[in-house]
Amino acid sequence: MATVDNIRNGLIDKILSIRNKDFLVALDKLITSSSSESDIIELTQEQKIMLEMSEKDIKNGKLISQEAMDKRNLEWLNAI
Numbered sequence: 001m002a003t004v005d006n007i008r009n010g011l012i013d014k015i016l017s018i019r020n021k022d023f024l025v026a027l028d029k030l031i032t033s034s035s036s037e038s039d040i041i042e043l044t045q046e047q048k049i050m051l052e053m054s055e056k057d058i059k060n061g062k063l064i065s066q067e068a069m070d071k072r073n074l075e076w077l078n079a080i
Contacts, residue, residue, distance in 0.1 A: 018024055
């Protein structure tokens with residue numbers, strides 16, 4: 001498995017070979033946006049309440065499988 005330094009150096013080498021300005025601008029935006037995603041996000045009170053309700057549902061076994069949810073969604077879409 002490649003180390004972080006090996007991956008980083010490989011990416012740098014590839015970036016240095018790119019001559020397409022639009023591609024580099026898009027890559028810069030991607031890198032900039034992904035680094036800002038690691039910032040701490042403050043949840044609203046409503047979001048905290050919803051998470052607490054979800055945890056309570058999990059503890060009480062109020063769950064539905066992904067397969068059942070997919071079926072329910074398809075039935076709902078077909079009813080429209």
